[in-house]
Amino acid sequence: MKKILSLFMALAFLTTVSFAQAAKTQQPTKTKKETTTTKQVHTKKDGSADMRYKENKMQKKQEGPKKKDGTPDMRYKANKTPKKNG
Secondary structure, three states, X not given: OHHHHHHHHXXXXXXXXXXXXXXXXXXXXXXXXXXXXXXXXXXXXXXXXXXXXXXXXXXXXXXXXXXXXXXXXXOOHHHOOOOOOO
């Protein structure tokens, strides 16, 4: 009985060791040369605008309120187009 139990334990140990994953090595990141522009959009990791920067705050102010479906709400002045006289 001890031999069977020892054999089973050894088999279980070798099975779990064979499923172990190797540690991933980090590959060096490629550096991109970015050209600086006057209006640079700063984004977070998820791709949304980072509101800590002035450029992104100005962009948010210019948009104006929106309806639930995402279209501009025309009741507000910020969303209306200026009328041309003439």
